Amino acid sequence: MINISKELETLNQSFVAAQEIGVIKAVSTGDSYDGRKVTVRGKDAVFFGNCSYMGLDQHDEIKAAAKEGIDKYGMYFSSSRSFMGLEIFEKMEEAIEKMYDQPVNVTTSTTFAHVSNFPILLGKDDAVILDLYVHSSLQTAINITRNSGIHVEYIRHSRIDLLEERIKELKEKHKNVWYMIDGVYSMMGDGAPMKDIKVLLDKYEQFHVYADDAHGTSWTGKNGVGYVLNEMGKHEKLYLGLSMAKGFGVGGGLMVYPNKETKELVKTLGTNMVFSGPPHPGVAAAAIKSAEIHMRAEFADWQLELKQKIEYFWKKANQLNLPLSGDHKTPIFYVVLGSLENVFYASKYLVDHGAFVDTCSFPSVPMNKSGLRMTISRFITLQDIDNVLNNLNDAYTQLEQMGKADREKMKKLMQPKKARVLVH
Ligand SMILES: Cc1ncc(COP(=O)(O)O)c(C=O)c1O
CATH class of the missing domain: 3.40.640.10 (Type I PLP-dependent aspartate aminotransferase-like (Major domain))
Known part of the structure; x- marks a missing residue:
């Protein structure tokens, strides 16, 4: 029997719990995959963890x-x-x-x-x-x-x-x-x-x-x-x-x-x-x-198409006052929930409502900044974005009503410490 450290044991217990509710180490079943949907425990979910941003894996x-x-x-x-x-x-x-x-x-x-x-x-x-x-x-x-x-x-x-x-x-x-x-x-x-x-x-x-x-x-x-x-x-x-x-x-x-x-x-x-x-x-x-x-001309059009979806996601998340990790416009968005317990609650809520997102905690991110990472590939539709963000907003509101989460506190936590801007 090997002996792992107390810290690793605590981490392991959290991961086992997350695996039991199907939000980490999930397996998409079925004999095919189309880039947009995964099948988790028999239910289809839109895949917001796909890093094949341009969809070329399916080309x-x-x-x-x-x-x-x-x-x-x-x-x-x-x-x-x-x-x-x-x-x-x-x-x-x-x-x-x-x-x-x-x-x-x-x-x-x-x-x-x-x-x-x-x-x-x-x-x-x-x-x-x-x-x-x-x-x-x-x-x-x-x-x-x-x-x-x-x-x-x-x-x-x-x-x-x-x-x-x-x-x-x-x-x-x-x-x-x-x-x-x-x-x-x-x-x-x-x-x-x-x-x-x-x-x-x-x-x-x-x-x-x-x-x-x-x-x-x-x-x-x-x-x-x-x-x-x-x-x-x-x-x-x-x-x-x-x-x-x-x-x-x-x-x-x-x-x-x-x-x-x-x-x-x-x-x-x-x-x-x-x-x-x-x-x-x-x-x-x-x-x-x-x-x-x-190097084809149409590739630039595809980039633009993805960037429009990124912009849409960013606007909608801000309208819903979800605490994003920053003000960037890349295909990776991160909504901070604070504790691991909150993250498991929200990611399970999303799986139950037809979206799979990445559940992130220490050591990938600092412990107090646990959150959900959502990636946008070209396969994601504007309707998919509306659905996942509305559902995440509902889950966040429920956590707030239970006194477990606080968006404003999370927003403050994520504010960058002012870095001196260099003179160009
Ligand atoms: C930024 C970054 N660098 C490196 C890697 C590791 O890539 P690989 O699996 O090809 O070694 C990853 C993995 O996803 C990554 O996100």
Whole structure:
């Protein structure tokens, strides 16, 4: 019998309780899935947890490309690319490089992208500043790299004023100072302040940025290059870890570099580029098709269609006075309920009323900011948005009537601590 810590035991008990009422670790039954609906315990629910924002996972041409890839090359090519790869893997990178107009490497997951990148990008004399809310995959990769002696510290979320102070101090003792962030933060959906970050990149020679823009990929920017590049454009000291498993619709991880030399170094020496297997041929073929679709004129129309739904959600949530995590307009919305008990109540209420949303608690978010995360994909209709928000408002009102929740208190809790705005 293993012994887990008291904290993990408490967490486990909450998760088991949530699983029993069907709001976490839920399983959609049935022999098909269309991108919009899941079936939870025999009942259909509109899926507000889908991160395939552009709906490309269901695109006929992408599905056909994947099938053809498997027919031509088989289910899997079982060799590290360090020894032998298939030409289709090189073609996949070329297709994605056209989309980004920058050098690109592809691996089987975003976590692997970070794990491969960090030992190459970070020198032992460098300092790393991690945003407090940065995705767990970056923290994992940093923990693996830490042994090399790099200095690592955390900074309060998106506090550019504090960041500048730390850069000034750290640059005196370290060769490079790295800031690690999410482009669009995966839980609360806010975007990193890229315009201010660019000012710092231009101002301090030793300052570098590594951004995980998994949730910014595809739904915004020309050709779907994502939130970070859309906000600040390319930069010689900007490195990106991205995802093909969300808006891109096919699965896998991407790395985008400011120059070809770094791409080649990671491709030759990166941990998972050497020791892990390649993407599946079906995924590679699908990725080539997805990149091509991203560059079509109609893709911009689809982005606009999604952005209109995002705007609609944001307006409606504000009209209902639901406490959102921030004032951003990305496909991730987060309504704060405070306690875990409230979150379970509201998510169960929504499942009972035909919508599945993500139940979020510690360690994904701070304990007192437990809430519901709702993602908007192109499959979601305006009527779906009306239904989920009206029902959430009803659940919130019931909690308030029971004296368990307070929207105004939650709104105050989520107000950003004023960060000094840089002069541009
Ligand atoms: C921001 C972010 N980065 C990285 C990951 C991990 O991606 P992967 O499963 O491809 O490693 C996720 C997972 O959803 C994520 O949200």
